[in-house]
Amino acid sequence: MEFVRRYETGAGWCPDNRGMAQQTASTAVEQSPSERPQRSPWLGFLLRRTVRLVVSLFALITFAFLIIHLVPGDPVRKALGLNASPELVSSIRAELGFDLPLWQQYLKYLGDLFSGNLGVSLASRLPVGETIGNLLPNTLLLAVIAFVVVMVIAVPLGMLMAVLTQNGRRRGVELSFTTVSIVVSAIPEFLLAVGLVYLFAVTNPWFPIAGMDGPASFVLPVAALALGPIAAMSRIVRVEALAVLGLDFIRTARAKRLPAWRIYLRHALPNALTATLTLSGLLLSGLVAGTVLVETIFAWPGLGPSLVSSILDNDYPLVQAIVLVYGGLVLLINFVVDILLGLADPRSTIKET
Amino acid sequence: MSTTDIAEKMVDRAAARAGTGRGGLLRRLATSPLGMAALLVDLLLLLLVVFGPMIWGAAAEEFDVDNMNSPPTDGHLFGTDSLGRDILLRVLVATRLSIGLALGATAIGAVIGLLLGAIPAVAGPRVGRAVVAVVNVAVAFPGLLLALFFASIFGASPSGAMLALGVAFAPGFARLTQTLTAGVVGRDYVSAARVIGVGRLRIIGRHLLPNVADTLVVNISLSAGGALLAFAGLSFLGLGVQAPSYDWGRMLFDGLDGIYVNPAAALAPGLAIVLAGLALNLTGEVGAQLVGRRVGSARLPAKPATGAATSVADGPDGSPGADDLVLDLRGLTVSFPRGRGEKSVPVRGVDLRIARGEAVGILGESGSGKSLTAMSVARLVPDPARVDVQSLTFEGRDLSANTSRELRRMLGTTMSVVFQDLMSSFNPVMKVGRQLAEVATEHQGIGRRAALDRAIGRLRSVSISRAEQRALQYPHELSGGMRQRAMIAMGLMGSPTLLIADEPTTALDATVQRRVLQLIAGVRAAEQSALLLISHDVAVVAAMCDRILVMYAGRVVEDIPVDDLLAGPRHPYSRALLAAVPTIQTDRSQSLRTIEGRPPQPADYPIGCAFAERCAFASEKCQQDPVLEPIDNGSVACWHPQQGPVPGVVIDSPAVVSRQRATTATAGPVMPSHEPSRTRERGR
C-alpha cells in the first residue's frame, strides 16, 4: 500500500504526516496571544492553495503536451504503423499541427484545451472528449464507492483495535490484527482481484465477473480495490489513536469523568483522524490509479482500459487527454483534502505560514 | 596535512558521533525472528534469480502437446499453459526477470531521487525551492499512475516499463532524501564543513549520505517490494514484458484468460508475486524498526524494589473525624511492571488526609512520586501502572472500588483537577467553551446552550476578557496564562470540594504565575474547597498552603504546618530544600539543583533512609527505614531530626497571595491556626 509507506517513512506529500498525533501537542505554534482577535488566516491559506493548484495544473498540461514530442522516433508513423500511406501520415501530421514551430503548437494546444477540444483519437477517429465523457463517470463511481467503503470500515475498526489493545493489553488480538493487515495490505489490487475472481466467480459463481450491470457487479471490483486500503488504513488509525490516547488532553477528559465512549469518540477520534484525513488524499488518488488495473480485469466500462489500449496503440491524442484527466483528478483531490484539513484542524492553516 | 584536512577530520569525527553508526544492519536483522524469515526468503529468491533459468530454463520452454491448458496433474504440479508448458517451472524461471526488472527500476528511481533530493540541501535557495515544489507535486501522484504516464512515452517494452517505473519512484526517494538531509544539514558538523569551505558534492558524499544511509537502505528495500508489485501490474496490463519473454505479471495475464480451465495458471504466479513482495517488504519493515529503535533500547537491569513497607503512621495526634475529611488516603503504593516479573515502585506507602477546606501542598523534586500521588487520588494514573491502596475515601465514598455512573458524576462535579498546561491539556480541535460545557452537559444534565452560557460565565469569573468570543476559540488561540485560567474555570464548572493542582504554574512566567495563584486562592475562598497543590517550588506551596508534605523517593518524609516549615523543618531533606530556595539573584527554575547529589531512581531505592547518600547527618542507624513519627505539630521520618531555623533563608514568594482559609474549615491539629491573612514581601 503506497500511502502507508509514505505515512511510515514520512515521505508523503504532507511534510509532517508521520505520527501526527504526537505532534498535535508539541508543534502547535504559540500564537501571539494578543487580546485582539487575530485576522482569520483562512483567506491567505485558500489563496496559496489555489495558486498551487493552478501552477500544478499548468505543469500537468505542459507535461501532457510534451508526451507526443518526447516519444522517440516519429510518433505519427508509430501510431499509424508501417503500412500507412505517406499521404495519410502527412495529413495526420498536419491535423496534429506538427508543421508549426513548437511554441505555436503549444499555444494551439492550450487554446484547444480551453475551448474544450481534446482532439480526435487516431485509432477510433472518435472525438476524445466524447470518449472520456462516457467513461469517466464509471471510473469515478468505482473509486468513490471504494473510498467510502474503506473509510466506513477502517476508521471504526482501527479505533476499536486501539481501545482494545491500549497499554499493551490483549497482545494476541494486536498480533493477529497486525499480521493480517500487513499481509492483506501487501497484496496489490490486481492480485486481490484475481483471487476474488477465483473464489467468488469461478469456484462459487456468486458475483458477475465482467461488466457494470447492477449492484452485484460492483461487489468484486470494489472489494478488490478496498481490501488492501482497509487493512492499511485501520492499522494507521489504530496507531494514531493509540498515540492520541496517551496525550494530556485525554487525561483532562478523564479528569472530567466523561464516559468512556465520549472520551474515545469525541476527544480521541477527531484528533486521530488528522493523519487519516491527510492520507485520504493519497488513498483516493491510489484508488483512482488502482481502477486502471481493476477495470481491466473486470472489463469495467471505465477510463482504465482506454488508457492501457491507447498506450499500446500509440494513440497519442487519447493518451494526452487521459493523462490530463487522471492527473487533474489527483491534483484536485489533494487540493480538496488540503482545504478540508484546514477546516478540521485549524492549526494546520497556521503552521505553514 | 593542510588545516582544512585537519578541520575536516574533526568534522568527520563529530559526524560519526552524532550519526547513527552504520553497519551491522544485516546482522541485527538476523537477530529478529521475523527478520530472519524475511532474509531466508530473500536468499531463496536470490538463488532462484541466479540459478533458476540455468536449471529449468530449457524445460520451461518444452511443449507438452498432449497436456495443453491442463489442470494440476502429477507431471505438472500447477498444470500447463495454453501451449502445454509447465507452470511451476515457468514461475521459478520467471523469478530472475521479475526481480531483476524490479531492482532495476528501484535503482533508477533511487539514483534520480537521491540526486533530486540532495539538490535543495546544497544548491542555492531558489533552485532548491523550485526542486522541492516539483517534487512535492509529483510525490502526490500514485506511483503506478506516474509509471503509466511515462510508459506512454517510453513505450510498451520491458526497458520502457523499467524506465517509467524508475522515474515514477524518483519523487518518493527525492522527498525522503530531502527530509533526511534537511535534518542532517542543520547539525553542527555540516555547517562546520561548509564554513571551512568543503565543496558541495563532497558535503553530499562525505557528510550527508553516510548519515542517512541506513534509512535509505531500508527504504530502498521497501521500494523494491513496491516496484516488484508495480512491475507485475505493468506486465499484467501488457505494458511490460512482451511474449515470448515472461515474468510473473505476464504469466498472470496469460493465466487469467484460462482461469476457468486451469486456475493454477493464474494463481501460481500471483502467489509468487505476493510471496516475493512480502519478503522484500518485510525485510524493509523489520529493518525500519531496527533503525528506528536504535536509541533507547539499552535496558537497565532492574533491581527488585525494596520491600515497600508501608510506613503507616497515623497523622498528627488527634486526626479529625472522618466527617471533617474531604480525602482520606491510606497506604498508597504505585508500581510499574518492568517485565520479567519485576516492577519499580515509585510511590511506596503514602498516607494523605485533607480536611474540608484545608490546603495541603506536596513538595518534592521530580521523581519523588508527588505527581503520581496526586494522580492516584484523582484515579488518573495511566494503565500499565498499578495503584494499590489500603483505603481511598473521598467525601465519604470509597473510591478504590469500581466506578459507577453515579460515582463518576459525583467526582465530575466535586473533584477538579488543574493540570500543568503545556498547551497539551486541552483538546486541540475542540473549542474551549465546548470543552468546559461538556462537564455540565455530561454531569448536570444541562442543555448545550445553557451549558455554554455557564462556561462563558466561568471563563469570566477567572477574569478572561471577552469570554463570549474566547469560548468560541480553539485552545491554540489563547495564551498560556489564559489557557491555565480556562483550565481552572473548567474545574469550576461543578462545585469542587477538592481542587487538585499539579504544578499549575510551572510553565508560566512570574507575572502570570502570580495571577494564576491568586485565582486559585480566590476559588478556594469562594467555593470553600480544599486544595491539594503539587509543586517543586517551596515559595509556591508556602504561599498557598496550610500544611506541607515533603516527599522523597516515593515516601512522605515530613508532614509539617507551613509556619513550622518556614521557621525551620525537622527533616534534613526539607532543610536542604529550604536552603536551596533562590534569593532574588538566582534563577528560580534551577532552585533544587543546588542540593548536592541526585535523588535515587525508583528502580534502585536503597534499604534504609533514601536520603542517606546526600545527608550530612547520616549515621549507622540510617540504614534502617525511618518511620514517620509525630513530632511537634507535624511528623517526620528521620532518625536524627534537626531543629532551629535554616540559615540564610528568605522565602521570596512569587505571588502576593494571602493564604485564604475557608471559613467553614474545622480547625484542628492538622490545620494549625494562623493569622487569617498574611502578606509576604514581594520579591520583585
Ligand code: SF4
Ligand atoms: S534518617 Fe538519617 S540519613 Fe535519613 S535524613 Fe535522617 S539523618 Fe539523614
